[in-house]
Amino acid sequence: MVLENNRLVELDRAGVRRGTSWLVRGVDLSVSPGEIVTLIGPNGSGKSTTAKMTLGILKPTEGSSRRKTGLSVGYVPQKLAIDWTLPLSVRRFMRLTNALSDEECSIALEQTGASRLIGLEMRTLSGGELQRVMLARAIARRPDLLVLDEPVQGVDYAGEIAIYNLISEIRNTLGCGILMISHDLHVVMAAADQVICLNGHVCCRGTPSDVSKDDNYQALFGARAGVGLAVYEHHHDHVHLPDGTVKHADGSLCTDCPGEHQGHDHDNPGVSTGVGNA
Numbered sequence: 001m002v003l004e005n006n007r008l009v010e011l012d013r014a015g016v017r018r019g020t021s022w023l024v025r026g027v028d029l030s031v032s033p034g035e036i037v038t039l040i041g042p043n044g045s046g047k048s049t050t051a052k053m054t055l056g057i058l059k060p061t062e063g064s065s066r067r068k069t070g071l072s073v074g075y076v077p078q079k080l081a082i083d084w085t086l087p088l089s090v091r092r093f094m095r096l097t098n099a100l101s102d103e104e105c106s107i108a109l110e111q112t113g114a115s116r117l118i119g120l121e122m123r124t125l126s127g128g129e130l131q132r133v134m135l136a137r138a139i140a141r142r143p144d145l146l147v148l149d150e151p152v153q154g155v156d157y158a159g160e161i162a163i164y165n166l167i168s169e170i171r172n173t174l175g176c177g178i179l180m181i182s183h184d185l186h187v188v189m190a191a192a193d194q195v196i197c198l199n200g201h202v203c204c205r206g207t208p209s210d211v212s213k214d215d216n217y218q219a220l221f222g223a224r225a226g227v228g229l230a231v232y233e234h235h236h237d238h239v240h241l242p243d244g245t246v247k248h249a250d251g252s253l254c255t256d257c258p259g260e261h262q263g264h265d266h267d268n269p270g271v272s273t274g275v276g277n278a
């Protein structure tokens with residue numbers, strides 16, 4: 001099936017009912033190549049149900065769910081169904097469900113900064129290392145769509161920034177679409193193109209900073225929303241003028257500024273280098 005605008009997946013007013021209750025209802029969603037869509041919401045708000053409808057694991061009771069023909073998906077689960085008492089090296093884990101070549105394994109581990117872990121036992125990895133290995137396994141076959149269920153689970157605050165940066169890099173390098181489920185209400189990467197906040201239905205949606213300011217988001221999370229969504233974003237303190245000069249926040253102009261202004265994309269300021277409260 002070829003979807004409109006080259007989309008990978010789309011839900012149209014989709015909902016799932018079990019017995020007399022709706023698990024989630026009225027969800028519109030699409031993910032295109034290179035796009036990051038994040039689902040947030042409280043426990044039981046329908047995030048997993050929505051992701052399962054998107055992937056075709058659950059059939060919507062109403063509305064529709066469509067996928068591009070031949071869509072390949074890389075999945076990083078919330079929990080690994082592994083017997084942690086048994087020895088399992090990273091090398092073997094990478095191949096447990098995928099017949100990967102040595103080259104595919106090492107390229108994927110390199111892309112997630114996990115090359116040095118290849119000979120280690122899975123049970124000895126830190127939270128951040130485990131997430132990098134799971135990401136490597138999910139991208140090894142260069143999927144069209146990467147589905148990440150709580151990618152910063154078990155990772156400390158500084159590690160979260162690194163993982164979110166890595167996810168941005170993967171999107172930029174592989175050009176895949178990314179559907180992310182976040183159980184953390186307050187930390188959403190600013191590089192997400194769209195955040196969909198669920199509460200049995202779509203509570204609100206938009207860019208990370210739009211959602212953090214939305215009255216429905218504030219009402220849903222009450223006092224906990226007071227701190228806003230901590231969005232990792234790059235704050236620009238200057239603008240580039242058409243003639244090539246740089247105007248700083250204090251109004252001063254500079255015609256020959258040093259390299260700090262090079263190498264970032266002002267049309268896509270979401271990639272994180274700092275933390276800001278939206």
Ligand SMILES: Nc1ncnc2c1ncn2[C@@H]1O[C@H](COP(=O)(O)OP(=O)(O)OP(=O)(O)O)[C@@H](O)[C@H]1O
Pocket residue numbers: 018023041042043044045046047048049050183
């Ligand atoms: N097969 C099922 N039959 C009946 N109810 C279900 C079924 N699967 C899920 N539910 C219920 O549907 C609601 C939405 O569940 P879902 O797992 O989608 O939420 P979630 O937002 O992913 O939650 P969490 O953050 O806790 O993982 C929950 O109340 C859950 O108990």
